[in-house]
Amino acid sequence: MKNNRNQALIDKITQLKKERNAVILAHNYQLGEVQDIADFVGDSLDLSRKAAKTGAEVIVFCGVLFMAETASILCPEKIVLLPEINAGCSMADMITAQKLKEEKKKHLNPCVICYVNSSVEVKAESDICCTSANAIEIVKGLDGTREILFIPDQYLGHYVSTQLNRKMTLWPGYCPTHVRILPEDIIRLKAEHPQAKVMVHPECRPEVISLADEVQSTGGMCKFAKETEASEIIVGTELGIIHRLRKENPEKRLFTASEQAICPYMKLITLEKIVWSLEEMQFQVKIPAEIANKARKAVDKMLVAV
Numbered sequence: 001m002k003n004n005r006n007q008a009l010i011d012k013i014t015q016l017k018k019e020r021n022a023v024i025l026a027h028n029y030q031l032g033e034v035q036d037i038a039d040f041v042g043d044s045l046d047l048s049r050k051a052a053k054t055g056a057e058v059i060v061f062c063g064v065l066f067m068a069e070t071a072s073i074l075c076p077e078k079i080v081l082l083p084e085i086n087a088g089c090s091m092a093d094m095i096t097a098q099k100l101k102e103e104k105k106k107h108l109n110p111c112v113i114c115y116v117n118s119s120v121e122v123k124a125e126s127d128i129c130c131t132s133a134n135a136i137e138i139v140k141g142l143d144g145t146r147e148i149l150f151i152p153d154q155y156l157g158h159y160v161s162t163q164l165n166r167k168m169t170l171w172p173g174y175c176p177t178h179v180r181i182l183p184e185d186i187i188r189l190k191a192e193h194p195q196a197k198v199m200v201h202p203e204c205r206p207e208v209i210s211l212a213d214e215v216q217s218t219g220g221m222c223k224f225a226k227e228t229e230a231s232e233i234i235v236g237t238e239l240g241i242i243h244r245l246r247k248e249n250p251e252k253r254l255f256t257a258s259e260q261a262i263c264p265y266m267k268l269i270t271l272e273k274i275v276w277s278l279e280e281m282q283f284q285v286k287i288p289a290e291i292a293n294k295a296r297k298a299v300d301k302m303l304v305a306v
């Protein structure tokens, strides 16, 4: 049951949304109450596609900065709002455009594949972007002779590389939230719930991935949870996804792999901040045209892949 305070905030958001001609996009890791007021909830790829297609004039991005930046690259004519400017991503901060330029010099014409969890400056220095939903397809489609430099997530890179048996140079970045999920967490839960299927995000450690039945983006996990005949699922990713999984699968038993898997950035966005954001039209995420044009080349290729 919604409390009166939340209901008042929800009413205000509905009114402001109409006045501003705004759409609210929320990532699967957002707080439950934020997911519930969003027009669309999804993974990074879903949200980029929604942003690219929306007819709204304003996009309120309930996620983290790199996601809002991607929306702004795709819709330069729209106003993209991030209700909390400190909603960053530790993994994205593990590489800079300068460091990438230096690394590129150490390789012979490498093809730089950039996980979408990266800054716009880094995307502008990359050949092609991917998300966890299409990284395998993107690498499959590349010229087999060219060296691949995969940035910044070593674990997603490692997963793709082993799935395709393709050697890649991996940047040593990682997600501090996903590395908190340990193989022993999965082993213990599997012993307690032997019938359960294990689904994990590819940002997890390889030792965790090797224990999983399914390795999926957050959107892929939602799909798998709906379609599987298993009635028990062990969930190896950020805990915000449980809200959506429970809502969509009330009859299934879901077990979180680790109570430590909380992304502090994803929790910064609240109903209050969304109201403020729509009232003040803040914080606007706007990318200078020159850098946006360079980054768009890599992002557009990400959208056409599966």
Ligand code: 13P
Pocket (backbone or CB within 6 Å): 028, 042, 043, 044, 045, 117, 131, 132, 133, 175, 201, 203, 216, 217, 218, 219
């Ligand atoms: P998805 O694209 O799978 O939603 O993942 C985004 C993310 O930041 C995972 O940590």
Ligand code: SF4
Pocket (backbone or CB within 6 Å): 064, 088, 089, 090, 091, 092, 117, 175, 176, 177, 178, 203, 238, 263, 264, 265, 266
């Ligand atoms: Fe970044 Fe990890 Fe948070 Fe995803 S969960 S936004 S990779 S810090």
